[in-house]
Amino acid sequence: MTLTGAGVSPGAGHGPAYILTASVPEPPEDSAHTGDADAEKERALAALRQVAGELEARAARLDRPDDHASGGAGREGANILRAQALMATDPGLAVGVEALVDEGVAAPRAVFSAFAKYRDVLAGAGGYLAERVADLDDVRDRAIAVLTGHPLPGVPAEPAPPAEPGGAPRPYVLVARDLAPADTALLSRDVVAAFVTERGGPTSHTAILARAMGVPAVVGCAGATAIPPGTTVLVDGSSGEVRPDPPAEELARVAGVEGARRAALARAGESGATRDGHPVPLLANIGGPQDLDAALRHGAEGVGLYRTEFLFLGRRHAPAAEEQERAYRAALAAFPGRTVVVRALDAGADKPLAFLPPPGAEPNPALGERGLRLLRRFEDVLDAQLGALARAAASETAELQVMAPMVATAEEAAWFARACRARGLARAGVMVEVPAAALRAASLAAEVDFLSIGTNDLAQYAFAADRELGTLGDLQDPWQPALLDLVRLAAAGASETARPCGVCGEAAADPALACVLVGLGVTSLSMAAAALPAVRAGLGEHTLEQCREAAEAARSAAGPGEARAAARACLPALDRLGL
Numbered sequence: 001m002t003l004t005g006a007g008v009s010p011g012a013g014h015g016p017a018y019i020l021t022a023s024v025p026e027p028p029e030d031s032a033h034t035g036d037a038d039a040e041k042e043r044a045l046a047a048l049r050q051v052a053g054e055l056e057a058r059a060a061r062l063d064r065p066d067d068h069a070s071g072g073a074g075r076e077g078a079n080i081l082r083a084q085a086l087m088a089t090d091p092g093l094a095v096g097v098e099a100l101v102d103e104g105v106a107a108p109r110a111v112f113s114a115f116a117k118y119r120d121v122l123a124g125a126g127g128y129l130a131e132r133v134a135d136l137d138d139v140r141d142r143a144i145a146v147l148t149g150h151p152l153p154g155v156p157a158e159p160a161p162p163a164e165p166g167g168a169p170r171p172y173v174l175v176a177r178d179l180a181p182a183d184t185a186l187l188s189r190d191v192v193a194a195f196v197t198e199r200g201g202p203t204s205h206t207a208i209l210a211r212a213m214g215v216p217a218v219v220g221c222a223g224a225t226a227i228p229p230g231t232t233v234l235v236d237g238s239s240g241e242v243r244p245d246p247p248a249e250e251l252a253r254v255a256g257v258e259g260a261r262r263a264a265l266a267r268a269g270e271s272g273a274t275r276d277g278h279p280v281p282l283l284a285n286i287g288g289p290q291d292l293d294a295a296l297r298h299g300a301e302g303v304g305l306y307r308t309e310f311l312f313l314g315r316r317h318a319p320a321a322e323e324q325e326r327a328y329r330a331a332l333a334a335f336p337g338r339t340v341v342v343r344a345l346d347a348g349a350d351k352p353l354a355f356l357p358p359p360g361a362e363p364n365p366a367l368g369e370r371g372l373r374l375l376r377r378f379e380d381v382l383d384a385q386l387g388a389l390a391r392a393a394a395s396e397t398a399e400l401q402v403m404a405p406m407v408a409t410a411e412e413a414a415w416f417a418r419a420c421r422a423r424g425l426a427r428a429g430v431m432v433e434v435p436a437a438a439l440r441a442a443s444l445a446a447e448v449d450f451l452s453i454g455t456n457d458l459a460q461y462a463f464a465a466d467r468e469l470g471t472l473g474d475l476q477d478p479w480q481p482a483l484l485d486l487v488r489l490a491a492a493g494a495s496e497t498a499r500p501c502g503v504c505g506e507a508a509a510d511p512a513l514a515c516v517l518v519g520l521g522v523t524s525l526s527m528a529a530a531a532l533p534a535v536r537a538g539l540g541e542h543t544l545e546q547c548r549e550a551a552e553a554a555r556s557a558a559g560p561g562e563a564r565a566a567a568r569a570c571l572p573a574l575d576r577l578g579l
């Protein structure tokens with residue numbers, strides 16, 4: 001029987017299932033220590049230090065330069081493990097553990113309860129931050145395992161033995177409820193053929209690391225751990241299908257498509273363009289200097305969205321001007337002579353910042369003071385950021401473009417453009433994330449130098465469907481024809497005023513949707529770096545006319561599923577190449 005989850009790292013892989021089920025038990029609620037509280041505190045903190053040290057050691061192994069060649073997680077994996085090591089040694093956490101031990105709680109339970117507070121905060125924040133709960137749980141379980149002597153579930157570091165004597169070792173399919181980066185980051189394509197987890201979403205670390213390694217992955221696949229160990233499993237990381245005991249012909253067909261896919265990725269040119277030479281710059285979305293390595297490795301032609309809020313999150317004050325300048329200069333220096341689009345701080349709603357509070361309680365924060373609305377209230381924070389950007393750009397050859405998030409009117413666009421000009425920034429733009437901005441795109445575009453469509457928020461506001469609510473996923477689907485109508489309106493408005501109009505939402509990362517967006521008149525695409533090769537290959541296989549036909553077919557469809565199928569029928573190379 002075929003199981004289904006969300007395909008989060010494309011391609012197909014198969015091998016014998018390795019099922020990871022063991023977990024570290026929760027220490028009993030009433031467990032108390034009887035001895036010396038100071039010694040018990042030291043025992044707890046020593047366990048946390050040991051865990052941090054082990055995570056650091058694994059990160060150091062990932063930094064080795066030969067790692068990328070072997071298909072490992074590389075720098076991205078190392079960054080994730082270092083972030084986990086920081087969780088283990090967080091001073092606030094240590095204070096929480098000590099307070100509990102002082103109340104008589106035994107070290108393992110004190111660790112468990114102190115972590116629970118952080119867990120609630122992350123889970124409550126939703127989205128990307130909520131997906132970090134799995135990392136936090138892993139750090140907690142490692143510390144509890146050290147304290148109780150409980151063995152930690154580990155994953156094999158070698159491929160499975162050959163199926164018959166004299167055969168080749170077979171990479172296995174790793175199946176688990178959830179996977180910890182500390183286990184998966186050190187694996188490589190030679191060892192693991194695919195990942196399948198029952199939990200996790202598209203921004204979970206399993207998904208991020210799998211994409212970095214080029215290993216197919218399916219997350220949110222209910223019932224996967226019930227697959228008998230050793231069963232051959234076929235995993236399709238594009239469609240999300242997980243098939244135990246596939247017939248031999250199916251394995252042969254998938255192997256053929258996979259070969260064609262790898263060949264298409266390898267021959268895709270350096271610059272994004274349709275088959276008939278219509279150029280479409282393909283850019284990377286980044287959250288900070290740590291993402292530049294992946295952007296360069298996957299052939300980004302520049303940065304289309306620098307989400308600067310990651311520099312500001314979790315702080316009591318805005319980072320100092322010099323720190324900001326350094327982080328911005330790193331991105332500009334990585335792309336000499338190319339475009340780097342930096343988004344002004346997008347705080348509020350799902351990214352709250354303690355030092356930029358909205359004026360009062362907000363019953364609907366997504367509809368409250370966020371993005372540019374907050375920056376207008378805290379003009380000094382915006383001005384300091386624009387100043388740091390201007391100084392960073394002064395010594396670099398990259399073309400800096402700065403854009404504002406959550407813009408609804410031409411008046412707001414004009415206000416932002418003035419703020420940028422006052423700081424000597426030559427190119428200012430706005431994001432189209434609110435339906436009003438798409439409907440009046442020409443009047444907004446007239447005030448600025450470019451538009452960039454954020455399809456994640458545009459879908460949220462067009463369908464009045466909270467992007468953090470998994471239950472409203474269908475309305476958030478970027479293939480919704482009404483969303484495509486708004487994209488077309490925005491691109492047409494920009495074209496009327498001769499301004500470029502990119503897309504920087506996750507929609508651009510789907511090779512079929514990328515062709516549709518180009519057909520709708522979008523002039524550049526920015527996406528998670530790992531998606532660049534497949535998008536470049538898909539675009540390069542089709543003409544601009546085919547992209548326009550696919551766009552019309554999708555807009556004429558009744559719903560997202562039909563739109564996707566209709567568009568793909570106009571883009572025949574995608575299926576042939578497994579894209």
Ligand SMILES: C=C(OP(=O)(O)O)C(=O)O
Nearest residue numbers: 454455456457458504505
């Ligand atoms: C790119 C976007 O911004 P973010 O996902 O950071 O809100 C978007 O809304 O599409």
Ligand SMILES: [Mg+2]
Nearest residue numbers: 433454456457
């Ligand atoms: Mg947005």
